Amino acid sequence: MSRPVSVPPAVKAPVLDPTVRHLYVHMPFCPSICPYCDFHVLTRRSGQVEAYLERLEQEAAWLASQYDTRLDTVYLGGGTPSFLRDAEIAALVGSIRRHLGWGRQENTLEINPGTVSPARAALWRELGFDRASVGVQSLDDATLKFLGRQHDAAGAREAVTTLICAGFRVSGDLITAVPGQPLERDIHGLVELGVDHISAYTLTIEPGTEFARRGVTVGEDDERAGFERTEELLTAYGFARYEISNYARPGQESRHNLAYWNNRTYLGLGPGAAGHYPATRSPAVLGSGGGEEPLTLRRTNPHLHTWLTGEQGEMEDIDAEEYVTDALFMGLRLRAGLDLDELAQRSGLDVRGRYAAAIAANVQRGWLELDGPRLRATPAGWWVLNRVVTDFLEA
Structure with a gap:
């Protein structure tokens, strides 16, 4: 059995x-x-x-x-x-x-x-x-x-x-x-x-x-x-x-x-336009044994001459982990930062647990601050935001 x-x-x-x-x-x-x-x-x-x-x-x-x-x-x-x-x-x-x-x-x-x-x-x-x-x-x-x-x-x-x-x-x-x-x-x-x-x-x-x-x-x-x-x-x-x-x-x-900075979905219309779309397939629960289905999709349209032929551009699957790191990169640009519990609900991942080490290291450096569930970059952290997000990617 x-x-x-x-x-x-x-x-x-x-x-x-x-x-x-x-x-x-x-x-x-x-x-x-x-x-x-x-x-x-x-x-x-x-x-x-x-x-x-x-x-x-x-x-x-x-x-x-x-x-x-x-x-x-x-x-x-x-x-x-x-x-x-x-x-x-x-x-x-x-x-x-x-x-x-x-x-x-x-x-x-x-x-x-x-x-x-x-x-x-x-x-x-x-x-x-x-x-x-x-x-x-x-x-x-x-x-x-x-x-x-x-x-x-x-x-x-x-x-x-x-x-x-x-x-x-x-x-x-x-x-x-x-x-x-x-x-x-x-x-x-x-x-x-x-x-x-x-x-x-x-x-x-x-x-x-x-x-x-x-x-x-x-x-x-x-x-x-x-x-x-x-x-x-x-x-x-x-x-x-x-x-x-x-x-x-x-x-x-x-x-x-x-909407961009809060990692919401949006349509992209026209040549060169990028869009962030809901997944057309129902997201599978990660770890269920059936393989990962995308959480959302990203498509960037081709430039004008190719777009005029009807070509739709490349579609990229965004899984839960990439969705979270995208949300962190965009949300940390905001002075208000982002709510990690709300992000966990949207993504299905335990964001605070999974990225605890990266959060702690950057708080210690003075680049992030954690206030309850809300994570935000400090003014010093804004200046090195790419480096901060790299820590999350490596996690």
Whole structure:
């Protein structure tokens, strides 16, 4: 008589919400390519946008047939989505609404300052966007020229003011650690314009970019100085740093991006878009003897020319352990950190027990702090987060 297979007490059936509540849409076209950019972007050519919109409709219909979707947030990024003509962006939004619905809590449009006018801002609001992520990057003309931006400081100020007047919640993007940048003036200027959210990213030189070919470098001391000074200034202005690179006035955090950082599932629509999906197969309990089934799935779409042929991109199974390490890497970016007991419920793993040594070692180093079930990175830990997460991977 064979013995029944038992489940170790540290492993339980995972409890994940099967409904997808977030959608990212990638629009790859830009009026020009910035020298620091390594995203999937390209300049517009005849017929490409029309082909993109047709394929987008098909992919939206396919996603709707595969997943139970009730959207809380939609994020249209790029590229420069606001570069689309009025009829084109209306067609894009129509495809999303027809097949997948629309966000009940927040709908964000990435916007280049040079594309804004009062009439266009009114159209975007009419289409259903309520949050604008504006690529300001700097309010200093010399810095903007170095970054290869097509707008000037006056144009950025006018764009932000127009969007606020149109009723948008406005987030301003800022690049720090740029040689010669007047950081204090940039931050003061953005705050003075009335934005309620600021995303501050250190200038990073990625392989294959124009800056990399030119030999542009960013010193670690400059990077750290910008990192620390940005927090000092924005905290003094009443913004809270709720994620490594993101600051908000109370209640103005990006709900869509919080879904990423909390390792929730989301759809990825468009060329180069990544998605994190519920597993189409019911997850088996780990240790049951039947082999591991994925807890969730990750798919990254191919770039435009391949995507237009209908190819769906690579699908990757995410098991419970990878799900947990992904959640740790993303969640430790948040000032609030993450709840290990809640993560254990979602994954089925005894997170506190399995990673006790890695947690203890990093608490001792002063890089993590554990408050009941909540694990968070300290400011020192944020600076070495990749090293912290490596300890969990090795565990």
